[in-house]
Amino acid sequence: xxxxxxxxxxxxxxxxxxxxxxxxxxxxxxxxxxxxxxxxxxxxxxxxxxxxxxxxxxxxxxxxxxxxxxxxxxxxxxxxxxxxxxxxxxxxxxxxxxxxxxxxxxxxxxxxxxxxxxxxxxxxxxxxxxxxxxxxxxxxxxxxxxxxxxxxxxxxxxxxxxxxxxxxxxxxxxxxxxxxxxxxxxxxxxxxxxxxxxxxxxxxx
Numbered sequence: 245x246x247x248x249x250x251x252x253x254x255x256x257x258x259x260x261x262x263x264x265x266x267x268x269x270x271x272x273x274x275x276x277x278x279x280x281x282x283x284x285x286x287x288x289x290x291x292x293x294x295x296x297x298x299x300x301x302x303x304x305x306x307x308x309x310x311x312x313x314x315x316x317x318x319x320x321x322x323x324x325x326x327x328x329x330x331x332x333x334x335x336x337x338x339x340x341x342x343x344x345x346x347x348x349x350x351x352x353x354x355x356x357x358x359x360x361x362x363x364x365x366x367x368x369x370x371x372x373x374x375x376x377x378x379x380x381x382x383x384x385x386x387x388x389x390x391x392x393x394x395x396x397x398x399x400x401x402x403x404x405x406x407x408x409x410x411x412x413x414x415x416x417x418x419x420x421x422x423x424x425x426x427x428x429x430x431x432x433x434x435x436x437x438x439x440x441x442x443x444x445x446x447x448x449x
Contacts, residue, residue, distance in 0.1 A: 286311045287324070295343025296324050303337060303348060304328045327351065358383045360396070366413030367394050374415055375400055375407070397421065 289297065289309045300309055312324040323346055325338040334354065338346040360368060360380050371378065378398035386393050393416065394409045404421040 287314050288312075292324050293341055293343070296339050296341065299339045299343045299345055300324075300326070300328070300337065303345060304330050304335070354387045356385045356387075358385055358394075363394050363396075363409075364411050364413070366411070367396075367409045370409055370413035370415055371396060371398075371407065374418070375405075377401065378405075 289300070289312055292300075292312055292314075296312075300307075300312075307328050307330055309326055309328055312326045315323055315325060317323055322341040323338050324341075325336070327334055327336050329335075334351040336347070336349045336351060340346055360371075360383055363383060363385075371380075375398060378400050381397040381399055381404070383397075384395045386395060392411055394411075396407045396409070398405050398407060405418055406421050407418045408416040410416060
């Protein structure tokens, strides 16, 4: 699956670059890759402590998990982290070595690569009216909650653009694609996914 950078003004998708890059990296081989994991590295799911495996299975309804990221907390205790599919959503989970669930966070943003004919008729119509000579290079649907937007990469007279449409065909943005440094976006994705889970703060006596 080809990775493309996104430049969108949409507030609800403000984190689309970092989140999309992380999710796409996980989707490429249907498993979590090194770039999605906290240091010092990865372990096989079956190599994790039995308590950790049980919590992941209980919390994900036995979703298939191949790799886990293993990190060390400030208290020197180990925790295991992964992005896992549950139903139609993806969740970021962190579990302590003793099997205690530390966090389970919904990733509200999902992406799907489409063909132009798979887009709503209103989107196809708006693209044709706005850029009749556009050559479509790629189409992605970005979903946040119940809202979906469509990002279309096009070439117009040898110039590349990224265009974003809402489901009703409203053009939200049309931005020249200067070829953003994808490695920076991937680093940002790693930083986001690799954040250590926060533990409840003890109240001062």
